[in-house]
Amino acid sequence: MIMPGEKKFDMIIVGGSYSGLAAATAPGRALKKVLIIDDGKPCNRQTPCSAGK
Ligand SMILES: Cc1cc2nc3c(=O)[nH]c(=O)nc-3n(C[C@H](O)[C@H](O)[C@H](O)COP(=O)(O)OP(=O)(O)OC[C@H]3O[C@@H](n4cnc5c(N)ncnc54)[C@H](O)[C@@H]3O)c2cc1C
Structure with a gap:
């Protein structure tokens, strides 16, 4: 009951x-209702640039 x-x-x-958005791709294409929750703390947040860029 809702x-x-x-x-x-x-x-x-x-x-x-990356992982969450990739996981959402298949159910999204299958027209499933997907909720993605993110608290804005990716593992590389301490590194604003890398690989010489
Ligand atoms: C220092 C560093 C530098 C990097 N440099 C590069 C690079 O130059 N090029 C490259 O290709 N890759 C790089 N990587 C690797 C790349 O960042 C990771 O492989 C990639 O981000 C992993 O993606 P992910 O979705 O698994 O995790 P993340 O990118 O860490 O995403 C996880 C997400 O989940 C959210 N989350 C986690 N727990 C919760 C919770 N309980 N509630 C709500 N939200 C939550 C976080 O906020 C985050 O946004 C680097 C990694 C590090 C650590």
């Missing part, structure tokens, strides 16, 4: 960087 104001998803992915 209460008023509630939203229902087929899948919830925690992490919206």
